[in-house]
Amino acid sequence: MKITFLETSDMHGYVAPTNYSDDQEQGFGTAKVAAKMKQLKNEATGPVVTIENGDFIQGSPLSYYIAKSQHPVAALTAPVNQLGVDVHVLGNHEFNYGLAYLKEAIASYRSPVLAANILNDAGEPYFGQAYTILEKEGIKIAVLGLVTQYIPHWEQPATIKGMTFQSIVETAKAYVPKLREVADIVVVSYHGGFEKDLTTGEPTELLTGENEGYQLLHEVSGIDALFTGHQHREIATKINGIPVVQPGFRGSFIGKIELTVATDQGHIRVVESEAALVPVADMAPDEETLALLAPITEELDTWLDQPLGKVVGDMRIVDPMGARIKEHPYIEFINRVQMAASGAHISGTALFNNEGKGFGSTITMRDVITNYIYPNTLAVVRVTGAELKEALEQTANYLAVADDTIIFNPAFIEPKPQYYNYDMYEGIDYTIDLRQPVGQRITSLRFEGKDVAMNQHLDIVINQYRAVGGGNYEMFSADKIIREIQVDMTELIADYLKAHPVIEATANQNFKVIG
Structure with missing residues (x-):
């Protein structure tokens, strides 16, 4: 059986295919993602898991206008809900409009929102869930959600009061073995990227902990696939034999990982994997997605002009x-x-x-x-x-x-x-x-x-x-x-x-x- 995972990340509030500076259609946006995702789901021969990897509610004039106007954040998250996403992971920019706005956004999602390494004073996940287990055609798939630990270096102290941001490597070492005991497949969705060259292992930045993807895949065993973001890079490769994707930003690509599984002595295991980036530029934007925001878009244009x-x-x-x-x-x-x-x-x-x-x-x-x-x-x-x-x-x-x-x-x-x-x-x-x-x-x-x-x-x-x-x-x-x-x-x-x-x-x- 082949399980298809589809990931979006760092869409930054771009729904329509526009950069807002002119009328020219751009090759990105949630509406194009929605159209391509429908196509990919129809083409899949087995179960499909969709992951939204964070940084959605901030970054575009649309998201700014909604945050500063009387419209609820649910108006912005509606297109993501329409994608039929199975799981969400928090990004660092989710914190930009304050904790109350973030909690409102989390409440507006129809699917679980994960952040295993953001802890409260009791040492438990601050936002409720560290992972979720999805059952697709009899296969149990665990998704562990992780966020860059570097958020305290960017946010106002009041926004993150009472939160501890733990290294994702430390967190994954605690969770992955437990998830392997209760699930057939274990994948990690990490709103963060890579601190070292994926081939040579040479550092590509100061090793501050902002990005820990390379260390994660070299120190934590038992991960079947890794979905990343934050750096806005376009990555589809394998590291230590583990398929990895990072789908750019603004919804220009969908990260796609296919895991072929087989039953071996009663246990389901991955026997083959593929990683790819799927561009959305050639798609006509999904009209249902655009319609969700049509009234606000008209207001926005008046405000912008x-x-x-x-x-x-x-x-x-x-x-x-x-x-x-x-x-x-x-x-x-x-x-x-x-x-x-x-x-x-x-x-x-x-x-x-x-x-x-x-x-x-x-x-x-x-x-x-x-x-x-x-x-x-x-x-x-x-x-x-x-x-x-x-x-x-x-x-x-x-x-x-x-x-x-x-x-x-x-x-x-x-x-x-x-x-x-x-x-x-x-x-x-x-x-x-x-x-x-x-x-x-x-x-x-x-x-x-x-x-x-x-x-x-x-x-x-x-x-x-x-x-x-x-x-x-x-x-x-x-x-x-x-x-x-x-x-x-x-x-x-x-x-x-x-x-x-x-x-x-x-x-x-x-x-x-x-x-």
């Missing part, structure tokens, strides 16, 4: 890399918004990806939300001059020189682009000299016309993700936060534009990058 302000000059981004090495008016604008909202005299922000187009002559909410893609709030941290310099040295590492050209360091593009971890500051004057050794590249650092003293105390406004050390910026931490601005950054941008309906596209070139 509302004008907020006008630009004098040019604030468009045509060269994302150029905007990182020479200050761009859009970056200066975001920093100015952060400084105005916080009262801080120094601000840091990033150009999160290479898809943002900046602002045209008229700024709409669509422009704001497709450029500033995360639901960040702000925090002001008090640090020393030495800690600020350390942060700048770290951000300098995201740049490199190749053939006399400044590029984004390839080490931070593969396996997952980390454009969001390269920060650009306003309120200080600094120079990054890439000719110098790592750790000595900040050759000039001045504040208010004077060299920054290493023991000097400075207040800096950054997003909350960075303020608690996100992106491995260990010089920042929650204990250095002196105040928080508990308003979503998108709203702060909109409010700033209401107060300043005409803005000038200027950049004071307060930082310089030398190659």
